[in-house]
Amino acid sequence: MSKINIKPYYDVVVIGAGMGGLTATAMLSKAGYSVAVVDAANQAGGYLAGFHRNKFRFDTAIHWLNQCNAGGIIHTVFETIGTDYPKAISQKRIKRFIGDEHSYLLTDNPDELKIELQQKISTRERRH
Numbered sequence: 001m002s003k004i005n006i007k008p009y010y011d012v013v014v015i016g017a018g019m020g021g022l023t024a025t026a027m028l029s030k031a032g033y034s035v036a037v038v039d040a041a042n043q044a045g046g047y048l049a050g051f052h053r054n055k056f057r058f059d060t061a062i063h064w065l066n067q068c069n070a071g072g073i074i075h076t077v078f079e080t081i082g083t084d085y086p087k088a089i090s091q092k093r094i095k096r097f098i099g100d101e102h103s104y105l106l107t108d109n110p111d112e113l114k115i116e117l118q119q120k121i122s123t124r125e126r127r128h
């Protein structure tokens with residue numbers, strides 16, 4: 001393991017190297033501050049890092065990310081930090097929820113699902 005060169009002074013010390021802490025650290029560094037990030041765990045990533053139990057590896061997160069298109073918060077953060085980030089493909093149809101009595105499609109326009117749910121719920125209430 002390479003030796004860590006700890007400075008006697010930092011402008012900012014970020015506690016926690018999860019996605020929030022790492023993002024804050026990267027953005028503050030980009031803005032010219034000297035930043036140290038510390039974590040109680042022996043690896044960075046927080047919830048993103050996953051964990052081992054017995055002989056199994058558990059990938060805890062992330063399964064999907066919103067706001068990756070231009071103007072979205074993820075895109076804006078990546079653009080602020082640098083340009084060498086993975087580019088996302090825009091998705092119209094995101095996820096379908098299927099149950100015994102329902103089948104809902106979440107699209108890139110959550111208002112569509114909201115209207116559909118409102119209509120279904122009011123129809124169900126009229127029946128009861």
Ligand SMILES: Cc1cc2nc3c(=O)[nH]c(=O)nc-3n(C[C@H](O)[C@H](O)[C@H](O)COP(=O)(O)OP(=O)(O)OC[C@H]3O[C@@H](n4cnc5c(N)ncnc54)[C@H](O)[C@@H]3O)c2cc1C
Nearest residue numbers: 016017018019020021039040041046047060061062063064
């Ligand atoms: C099963 C699962 C699935 C998920 N799926 C998605 C998804 O699909 N899409 C999505 O956007 N989000 C998802 N999330 C949520 C996402 O993973 C979290 O919101 C995000 O990773 C949280 O980041 P964080 O930096 O806020 O916190 P954390 O990841 O919890 O990081 C906090 C860090 O702080 C450290 N720490 C805590 N206390 C101290 C201390 N006193 N001193 C030093 N260090 C400390 C911890 O060790 C940790 O590394 C999922 C979460 C889970 C659990």
